[in-house]
Amino acid sequence: MDIWISKSLTMLVAIALLFIASGCEKLDNPLNPEVDSVQNNNPLPDEEAIPQEEKIKIGFSMDTLEEERWLRDRDLFKSAVESLGAEVEILAANGDDALQVLQAETLISQGVDLLVIVPHNAEAAATIVKKAHLAGIKVLSYDRLIKNADIDLYVSFDNERVGELQAESITKLVPKGKYVYIGGADTDNNAHLFKKGVFNILQPLIDKGDIKVVYDQWTKNWLPSNAYANMQEALNANGGKVDAVIAANDATAGMAIQAMIEAGIAGAIPVAGQDAELAAAQRIVEGTQTMTVYKPIPTLAEEAAKLAVAMARGEYIDTSRKVNNGKVEVPSVLLSPIAVNKLNIEETVIADGFHLEEEVYQGNNR
Helix, strand or coil: CHHHHHHHHHHHHHHHHHHHHHHHHHHHCCCCHHHHHHHHHCCCCCCCCCCCCCCCEEEEEECCCCCHHHHHHHHHHHHHHHHCCCEEEEEECCCCHHHHHHHHHHHHHCCCCEEEECCCCCCCCHHHHHHHHHCCCEEEEECCCCCCCCCCEEEEECHHHHHHHHHHHHHHHCCCEEEEEECCCCCCHHHHHHHHHHHHHHHHHHHHCCEEEEEEECCHHHCHHHHHHHHHHHHHHCCCCCCEEEECCHHHHHHHHHHHHHHCCCCCCCEECCCCCHHHHHHHHHCCCCEEEECCHHHHHHHHHHHHHHHHCCCCCCCCEEEECCCCEEEEEEECCEEEECCCCHHHHHCCCCCCHHHHHCCCCC
């Protein structure tokens, strides 16, 4: 009996060893499909297996691309955002409030990380801000301030100072006389800031009786054709005799000058504009426009892009300046504008590469 038990145990041990050996051989076999399956489903960590950071996407809702200036903003902002490793989706409403709201909703639905807005209507754009915030998206107001909304950041130039520079330049040439003021769009908060700056300088002279503003009108939707009609009206109301013109931007100044050309007085009356558009620079060297205000758009676009991407990444933006938009004190970054005339045009817009020398002078003598 003991012999039989001993033999049985020996056989069981042998069988067990055989199975163990077989299992080891199976695991050691590099061609075994089950082993390959395990290796494929559980790869060792490598660079490809590590999740890549999702690219930041900025939505840029623009009022218009119908002016030279805004085409520059679009291209420079896009380039700056992409240089920071983010991407941008740009839509322009060309002065249509309802369309701008619809386009902004489209950008929000696409899941942008941050929304940048150049509002056509400072009040109507508040609707966009509410929709963005409901979706957890912060809003940066670009160049133009959105009114009565909890915007997260405002990046622009000191637009009140723009108006002051215009009025300072013209009052040096015409300290007394009849002034025409052609404003921008009443719906644009910047237009109000430009005008405030102009009258900061004019009002003391008005109070003294040295200056009389004989015409003061907004230009609906910033349309140059409306500025042309305004200037014609101003000339007709004053028998064609005015002493100075301050226009809210270069496009409106250009059409005011066109009305003055037709009246035979262009070049004899100082005219101020702002934006430093190429056509304005050409008129300055020709002598039909006195000055413009240069707001270095590359600086604005690059600063706004840097701040937008930082905000989208959740970084804290530290700024000491605030601008009241009718509802809140908005954290703001305000850049400095520069007065440009015939004497400094080469060391400003031309030296910066904003316009080429040959384009500005067009063969005219310096």
